[in-house]
Amino acid sequence: MRLSSSFLPTLKEDPAEAQIISHRLMLRTGMVRQMSSGIYAWLPLGLRVLDNISRIVREEQNAINAQEVLMPTLQSADLWKRSGRYDAYGPEMLRIVDRHKRDLLYGPTNEEMITDIFGQFIKSYKELPQLLYQIQWKFRDEIRPRFGVMRGREFYMKDGYSFDLNYEDAVVTYHKMMLSYLRTFQRIGVKAIPMLADTGPIGGDLSHEFIILAPTGESGIYFDSDFTEQNWLEMPVDINDKESLAAFFQRMTRFYAATDEKHDQNEWQKVPESRRCEGRGIEVGQIFYFGTKYTEAMNVSVIGPDSDKINPHMGSYGIGVSRLVGAIIESSHDDQGIIWPDAIAPFKAVIINLGLKNQACKDACEALYKMDQEQLLYDDRDERAGVKFADADLIGHPWQIIIGPRGIGNNVVEIKRRETGERMEVSIEQVMHYISSYQR
Template identity: 70%
Template sequence: MRLSQSVIATLKETPAEAQIASHRLMLRSGMVRQTSSGIYTWLPLGLKVLRKIAQIVREEQDRIGGQEVLMPTLQSADLWKQSGRYDAYGPEMLRIQDRHKRDLLYGPTNEEMITDLFGQVVKSYKELPQLFYQIQWKFRDEIRPRFGVMRGREFLMKDAYSFDASYGEARKTYQKMMLAYLRTFQRLGVRAIPMVADTGPIGGDLSHEFIILAPTGESGVFYDSLLEEKDWLQTAVDTTSSQDLHRFFDELTHHYAATDEKHDTQAWSLVPAERQREGRGIEVGHIFYFGQKYTQSMGVSVNGADGAPFFPEMGSYGIGISRLVGAIIEASHDENGIIWPDEVAPYKVVLLNLGNKDEASLALCEKIYAHLSELCLYDDRNERAGVKFADADLIGYPWQIVVGPKGAVKNTVELKRRSTGQKEEISVENLLARFSSNTLK
C-alpha cells in the first residue's frame, strides 16, 4: 500500500477523552474513530490488526478440534427465559422488540443459543465430545464505557462452547483449551497469566481469567512471582500428550494467582513473602466449566450407551479480540508510539523515502516496494523526514527501511528495528534476501 493513496488519519494532538495509552495511540495512529459512546469504526490499519489477531485465534481453535460456526447477533429472549438468565443478567443486556412485539436481545454471550443448536443436531453419546466456536460481534451496555476498545459497548469476541459426556472428559477439554489460549497469547507476543477468577453471570464452579499485567488494568491481581519467572508459554507449546497436559495444569494451578474477586488471604499467606506480587491486570480471555447448568435447564439431552438420556457437561471459553488490540498496545509501547509484535502488525515493514525529489531514491524505493509490497507500507508522501519518522514510530511498524540520496547512490538503505531502535546499513540485495527468507527477527 502506498501511503499517498491510503486513509491513515494520524493525529498530532491527543483527544481529550483518551485516558490510557492504548486509547490515545489508537486514535492518534488512525486505527479507530468513535461513532458513539463505547462504539468505534475500525479504520484500515486497525482492521488489519484486528483480522490478524482473529486469524491466530482461529488457527489455535482449529488446532484443538474446534468447529467454527457463526451465530446471529440478535437472539430470541425465549431461549434466555428457558435458561433462567433473561431477568438475572442485568442492564448490560440490550433488550429490544421487533415489529411483532417479540422479545429479542443483542447477544452478550451465546450459551443458550449454542445449547439449543447442539440439541437440534446431536442425539447420541457417540457424537461426543463436540467443540464449537465463533468470532462474532457482541454488545454489552456498559454504564460508563471508557478506555477505548478496552471497555467499549460493542466488541469482537471469540467464544467457544464444549459438550462432553462426563466431568472427567469436560475437565480434559478445559485443560486443552487453557493450553490453546497460552499458545495463542504466545503467538500474539504477550504474556498472559491464568488466574483463578469469579464465574459471574456465566455460572459454574471452575473459572480462569487470562491476565496481561498492566497498571491500567481493571482487576486487582495477586500472584506468585514464579509464574513470571517460569516460561509458561513455551512450556505450553512443548506440551503434546494428555499426560503432559495434566501435569502442566496441576503445576500451573499449584502456584497462587487470583483476581481480587477470588483472592484467598489464607492461601496467599502461604506464598513466601519474597514471591508475593500485587498489581493490576487486563483480562483478555476467560474460560469456564459449568457442568449441566444449561443442558439441564433447557432440557437438552443425548442418549447414553444404555439408551437412557443424560445431560452433557459444558464449558465456555472467550477471548476478547478487539480488547486484545488495546491490551497489546498497553503492554508494548513507548513515548513515541506503538511497538507491534511482528505477527499482528498492520504492516511488517514501512518504507520511508527521504529523497522525495531525488531520482535515485525514487527508483530504489520502487524496486524495494515491488519485492516487498505484501509486507510493506510505502511512505511516498511529499513530507519532511521528521514527519515520516514520527508517523512510523507512532504507528509502530516492526521494521523501518529508510532510503535517502546518499545511500541510494551506494545501493544501500538503513534498516531499523522499532522495538530496540537498533539500526544497520545494508545493501538492497541483502535486505531483500533477508525478508524473502523470513529470517528477520
C-alpha cells in the same frame, strides 16, 4: 500500501475525550473512530490488527480440533427465557421488539443459542465431545462505556463452547482450552497469566481469567515470575491424551497467581521469595466450566451408554479480540507511540523515502515495495523527514526501512527496530531476509 493514497487519518494532538493511552493512540493513529457512546468504526489500520489477532486465535482453536461456526447477533428472547437468564441478566442486555411484536436481544454471549443448536442435532454420547467456536460482534449496554475499546458497548470476541459426557471429560477439555489460550497469547506476542476467577452471570464453579501485565491495569495481581519465562509453544503436551493434559495442568498450577479478591496469603508463601511478583493487569480472556446448567434448564440431553438420557457437561471460553488491541497498546508503548508485537502489527515495516527527487532512491523503494506489497507500507508522501519518522514511531511498525541518497549510493539502507531503537545498515538485497529472520 502506498501511504500517499491510503485512508490513514492520523491526528497530531491527543483527543480530549480519550482518558487512557490506548484510546488516545488508537484515535491518533486512525485505527478507529467513535460513532456513538462506546461504539467504534474500525478503519483500515485497526482492522488489519483485528484480523491478525483473529487469524492467530482461529489457528490455535483449529489446532485443538475446535470447529468454527457463525451465529446471528440477534437472538430470540425465548431461548433466554428457557435458560432463566432473560430477566436475570440485567440492563446490560439490549432488548429489542421487532415489527411482529417478537422479543429479541442483541447477544452479549451465546450459551443459550449454541445449546439449542447442539440439542437439535447431537443425540448420542458417541457424538461427544463437541467443541464449537465463533469470532463475532457482541453488545453489552454498559452504563458508562469508557476507555475506548477496552470498555465499549459493542465488541469483537471469540466465544467457544464445549459439550462432554461427564465431569471428567469436561475437565480434560478445559485443560486443552487453557493450553490453547496460552499458546495463542504467546503467538500474539504478549504474556497472559491465567488466574482463578469468579464465574459471574455465566455460572459454574471453575473459571480462569487471562491477564496481560500492564501498569495501567484494572486489577492488582500476584504471580510467580517463572510463569512469564515459559515457552508454551514448546510445551510437550499431547492434546489427545488425558494424562498428558493433566500433567500440563499440574505443572501450570504451580505458578500461583490470584486477583486481589482471591489472594491467599498461605499459597503465596509457598512461592520462593525471589520469584514473587506483584503488578497490575488487564483481563483479555476467560474460560468457564459450568456443568449441566444450560443443558438441564433447556432440556437438552443425549442417549448415554446405558440408553439413559444424560445432560452433557458444558464449558464456555472467551477471548476479547477487540479488547486485546487496547490491552496490547497499554502494555506496549512509549512516549512516541505504539510498539506492536511482530505477529499482529498492521504492517511488517514501513519504507521511508528520504529522497523523493532522487531517482535511485525512488527505484530502490519501488523494488523493495514490490517484494511484499501486502505487508509493507510505503511512505511516499511529499513530507519532511521528521514528519515521516514521527508517524512511523506513532503507528508503531516493528521495522522502519530508511532509504536516502547517501546510503543508496553504497547499495545500503538503514533499518530501525521500533522496539529497541536499534539501527543498522544492511544491503538492499538482504533487507527482507534480515527482517524475517530477526530473533527477539
